[in-house]
Amino acid sequence: MKIVLLGPPGAGKGTQAARLAQDTKYEHLSTGEMLRRAVKSGSEIGIRAESFMKNGGLVPDEVVIGIIEDRLKSDGAEVSHIFDGFPRTVTQAEALEEMLGRIDSGLDRVVYFDVPEEVVVERLSGRRTCSKCGANFHEKFVPPKKENICDKCGGGLYQRDDDKPESIRNRLASYKALTSELIEYYDKKKMLGRVAADREPESIYADLKKTIGLN
Numbered sequence: 001m002k003i004v005l006l007g008p009p010g011a012g013k014g015t016q017a018a019r020l021a022q023d024t025k026y027e028h029l030s031t032g033e034m035l036r037r038a039v040k041s042g043s044e045i046g047i048r049a050e051s052f053m054k055n056g057g058l059v060p061d062e063v064v065i066g067i068i069e070d071r072l073k074s075d076g077a078e079v080s081h082i083f084d085g086f087p088r089t090v091t092q093a094e095a096l097e098e099m100l101g102r103i104d105s106g107l108d109r110v111v112y113f114d115v116p117e118e119v120v121v122e123r124l125s126g127r128r129t130c131s132k133c134g135a136n137f138h139e140k141f142v143p144p145k146k147e148n149i150c151d152k153c154g155g156g157l158y159q160r161d162d163d164k165p166e167s168i169r170n171r172l173a174s175y176k177a178l179t180s181e182l183i184e185y186y187d188k189k190k191m192l193g194r195v196a197a198d199r200e201p202e203s204i205y206a207d208l209k210k211t212i213g214l215n
């Protein structure tokens with residue numbers, strides 16, 4: 001099973017993908033998280049990606065496609081994947097199709113998280129992320145049990161550089177200019193399912209499972 005979660009920044013893709021991965025054997029592949037790790041480690045990919053990410057722009061296609069390609073080659077067709085934040089451009093979507101074809105696999109479903117812009121701005125501004133395991137919290141909507149401490153691993157929470165107002169504006173602009181056309185792209189291929197994501201995490205999760213045929 002290969003699933004793509006599509007939607008604007010802050011729609012809740014990462015939150016739902018993490019829950020689904022916890023409840024199933026699916027691997028959660030977040031290109032944002034992979035890139036943040038690369039930046040932290042100071043690798044060549046991280047050095048290339050850092051300035052794009054900080055400003056809220058997209059990292060060049062060939063960099064993210066390369067990361068996903070390496071992972072698909074090592075995991076193969078048998079592993080179920082939840083792609084979170086990939087693809088983000090038509091070039092990436094075409095590359096994904098080709099890469100999956102090469103390992104005798106294909107995409108099963110694309111789930112679009114439908115949520116208004118004002119909601120995502122509020123979610124991103126209050127998001128706190130674990131510096132150790134990458135888990136996401138929200139100071140108001142999904143607070144950790146202990147202030148600034150991750151419930152899952154005890155790591156410290158921080159505010160992502162790209163969750164500051166100017167980067168948020170740029171990320172939303174990148175989404176509108178380059179990523180939102182994937183809604184129509186996958187709709188035409190009859191792969192798209194929609195989930196109303198302006199609700200409680202629990203009901204979004206129930207709908208997500210229904211949309212991908214899990215109950």
Ligand code: AP5
Pocket residue numbers: 007008009010011012013014015016030031032033035052053054056057058059060061064084085086087088092123124126127128136137138139141142162171197198199200201204
């Ligand atoms: P990435 O990390 O993928 O950022 P994003 O797509 O902007 O997505 P987010 O992580 O911001 O949001 P989300 O939808 O996962 O929401 P979350 O669950 O955290 O990418 C970062 C950067 O890397 C990009 O800007 C780009 O530079 C680069 N990049 C990554 N992939 C790339 C690619 N393919 N191509 C090129 N560049 C790429 O939730 C948000 C907040 O809301 C949290 O605080 C959460 O606790 C809270 N929340 C979640 N659900 C709910 C709910 N139902 N109700 C209330 N609050 C909620």
